[in-house]
Amino acid sequence: MGARGRSVKGKVVLITGAARGIGAGVAKDLAARGAKVALVGLEPEELAAVAAACGPDAGAWPADVTSWPDLERAVAGVVERYGGIDVVIANAGIAATGFTRSIDPAAFERVIEVDLLGVWRTVRVTLPHLIERRGYALLVSSLAAIVHIPGNAAYSAAKAGVEAFANSLRAEVRHLGVDVGVVHPTWIATDMVNSASEHPVFGPLRASSPGLSGKTYPPSVAVKLIVAGVARRARAVHVPGWVGVVKLFRALLPRIVERQARAIVPGADAAALADIENRGAAEASMVGPGGRAAADSANTRTAG
Template sequence: MRTSPLKNRTVVVTGAARGLGAALASEIAARGARVALLGHEKELLDDLATRLPTPALALETDVTDVTDLLALREAADRTRRTLGRPSAVVANAGVADGGPFTATDPAEWRRVIDVNLTGSAQTARAFLPDLEATAGYHLQIASLAALGAAPLMSAYCASKAGVEAFAHSLRAEVASRGVAVGIAYLNWTDTDMIRDADRYTVLRELRGHMPGPARRVHGADRIAARIVDGLERRRTAVYAPPWLRLVQPVRAALPPVVLRAARRDLSRLEAEGSLEPTGLLGAGGEADRLAERRAR
């Protein structure tokens, strides 16, 4: 087997306690890299760190919240001293909620933006000195939601469109310093966030009305392997699954299609009383809620 370019390097993964983040950490370690694991749930992080085949550092983000730049800089320093300077950072931490914009808790709506967009920017800001020193790679986890916004997930769609624009801008700024920046576009992935979303009629219907390939849920391990393939190659864009690249040339045509479907379906769901806000989704969302509460 070929030797991975990640072998004996240090990689940082945010949102690593569960779901896609944990799958990414496992895949990265399997290719020989040391992994710094940032996340809210200490027991899960510690357990994952002990199971990885390479040295790992668990950094609980009750202390290192991705919206807290000072805490992230401390995490960067601990990573540097314990595992060595990172050669790659995967900005994966994210939360989501669902429901009509006007019915959503404004503080919760803002939290989705803060974690997904501001947290990604703060992650880049904290680790860029290391990436410049190693001519490294910053990979931003985005979503199909960055390519085509959907109703009932306004905060999530806005945040993922925002991180896409941020990554494009950052790439142009740091290219002359030897740092590469990539964007990973994902479809529905089998995590506790998506499983929780399917409990709610409003989000189950949203996915159910998408075209066949777009509504399929993909295993986290398979998606992680695809993303890490892109990580090894320092790709500008990673599509998981690969067919998502076909959406790029037609993304300008998506809003009118979504609008027609929304006019047809949302009034029916409203009449059925199905348009209730979901709150932050999944165990990861609950962990973020508890961590934010403790930080106050």
Template structure:
């Protein structure tokens, strides 16, 4: 598929304050795109916007808030005159056994990753129809394969993958392209936060190669930027993820069968010792999400 480029195009990136979103904004700005950055951390968003090449502005918003996202979409359209690309990247994660998870954190992963992506599409899709634009939904290896102690994240990413595939079928005749971006474990605050949990870190290290590695951020985001230029239906941040598509149908039986049972038996003593640990959202992004919600509800 030939590259159409992003020179002069208006690109919206959610979750743009750090990690994949921040670096993607930098790469697209360097290619000549005009950036609308959306996220929960106003100071970080302003720092990113001020450091980008070319035209950029930021909006503070919770992607799960439909009314706020609709307002932001209207303001972005008024500011830039059009919207050509939307990257639904905002996401949070929690880990650990389902019954030990903080219920609010578990639900928040579903709300942000799945319902937040749906709210993003609902807000921006009319503008993309007008521009015959492109929506990229950031999913994960977690959409292809289940994993123990990652129920919320796997469920949310499987959901956004299915949502994007369904949406592609609906809006293709209107000139809108919809893509799904897949990343394995990539060096971000979220992954580093998950690795602070000894059990999760050891469990991940015991996964089969190449799923047990942490991959550098820059080449992963470079692949995503190239996929946006091509308006690709599938974007793979690590080369081997493409091959996972052909075997994904076998993975639930394997992961949920002998491999999963073996690893959970191995982890059981450590999990028992930490049974009283609150398993909330991981990483700096998770902390920012919790802080923003606490401030909104005036929780000290």
């Protein structure tokens, strides 16, 4: 490719959280462009189906990104099959709904484990292979790293951490020939976001967000921009472009959010407590099949 980017043909691309949503979409698009995609994540049947759709050069390695042994086995399998890794997309992520005073503590901490520590572990295990090939790491953050809305504290904290981690990592590995990028998607119509939108308390709370901040985009928008970012080894990918403009006003955003929250949070807080009383804290905090799979994996490891 020309100045707009490089060809991904023949490149080995490891993608975490590839069983659904953005990860699955990016895997299929990159495979169609000739990349050898290595899919890592939970939900083995879903993961295998995505790999099959990506063609014979694709492979699937079931793994929990919160588990060092899982990641080490998966990465070793990828390297054994393909000989190395050129690109890592640390995409695995979950969400949990709830206000800090009442959210299920295990759900809150699981978001940090998957969305932040899972990214760190993915990078740490794959980094030697990226250094060997002077490769590229793309870490998936979120608009939530920039705009911190009520009921989303765990996700905002984790995704802000991912952005900060990416920025530090970029400065650490540039001299080794490794490039680092960070993705900031807004609301994308994945299973996770759709499930959050259906939540009896936090769905309406999110829907009350004004203007572009409340708009949901189809996965194809994210896939197109992320694949283009991989091709040019971008330092930042904004999904869509206006997210980059929002970053320029970061210092003003907390006060704006607080002002808007005054009218809606008191009622939502009471509704959240009632929902927990009705369904239990764990179920009231659950978001999407990915969140459930992460909870099941964590419970299995604890029981073992």
